[in-house]
Amino acid sequence: MCYDIKASLEAQLMRARRKGDEEAVKEIIEKLAPLSDLPIYHASGFQHPKLLIYPEDHPDEPLVAIWGLVPHWVKDRVQLKKYWNNTLNARGETIFEKPSFREAARSHRCILYVDGFYEHHHYKGKTYPFFVHKKDQTPMALAGLSSEWLDEETGELINTFSIVTTEGNSLLSKIHNNPKLKGPRMPLILPTKLEERWLEPIQDELDIKALQELIQSYPDDELDAFTVSKLRGKEYQGNVPETAQAVTYDELVF
Numbered sequence: 629m630c631y632d633i634k635a636s637l638e639a640q641l642m643r644a645r646r647k648g649d650e651e652a653v654k655e656i657i658e659k660l661a662p663l664s665d666l667p668i669y670h671a672s673g674f675q676h677p678k679l680l681i682y683p684e685d686h687p688d689e690p691l692v693a694i695w696g697l698v699p700h701w702v703k704d705r706v707q708l709k710k711y712w713n714n715t716l717n718a719r720g721e722t723i724f725e726k727p728s729f730r731e732a733a734r735s736h737r738c739i740l741y742v743d744g745f746y747e748h749h750h751y752k753g754k755t756y757p758f759f760v761h762k763k764d765q766t767p768m769a770l771a772g773l774s775s776e777w778l779d780e781e782t783g784e785l786i787n788t789f790s791i792v793t794t795e796g797n798s799l800l801s802k803i804h805n806n807p808k809l810k811g812p813r814m815p816l817i818l819p820t821k822l823e824e825r826w827l828e829p830i831q832d833e834l835d836i837k838a839l840q841e842l843i844q845s846y847p848d849d850e851l852d853a854f855t856v857s858k859l860r861g862k863e864y865q866g867n868v869p870e871t872a873q874a875v876t877y878d879e880l881v882f
Contacts, residue, residue, distance in 0.1 A: 630815040632746035639767035673716035697790035698777040720843035732773035771816040799848035817846040
């Protein structure tokens, strides 16, 4: 699963900087970044933070969106709260089937860029958080689904998103060993050369099949991980730089 992330402003600007349009980068920093919750050293999806996403219909112009996809057919805030925590992740194998995701999967895919994500490892009755990141220290491009939701009571149009997940690779299989879950999962990390394919419009069933072929585990030899301070309970330091720093647990054998 992917419920905890780290996302700096620089990571979120990766796509914009790649295009080399400094005016666009400046505009994002001045107008959009203040509306987000960046920088995020640690945030849980259950807090529904605001990040930048690059949507399918204008992939070079990011939007500020809330983590937790809200389908357009959700009636009101009461129903929204029932859905929100259940749509932080979208299981890649079923995004074209599930009512909450199938419309977004067909026509509202997106990408968000993060520094990495956190997963918990279970050992002798305790949990230990790991920060997973790319070995080359570059941001991860995570595949997402987005949706606009209109609050009819206030007239506010809210952008929301979900992170697509896939089977965990060997590294995640070792870390993400929760005995209550069927198997390890991980966010769908897109290699740079496949980012544009994730955002290409779907025309027919062959396009859907091609898109489904992208939903694969990221090579574990390109990722690394280290333990960090607790992300839950009284020991949690909050959204501060120290939360993302390496911490050694002498009792942990990994």
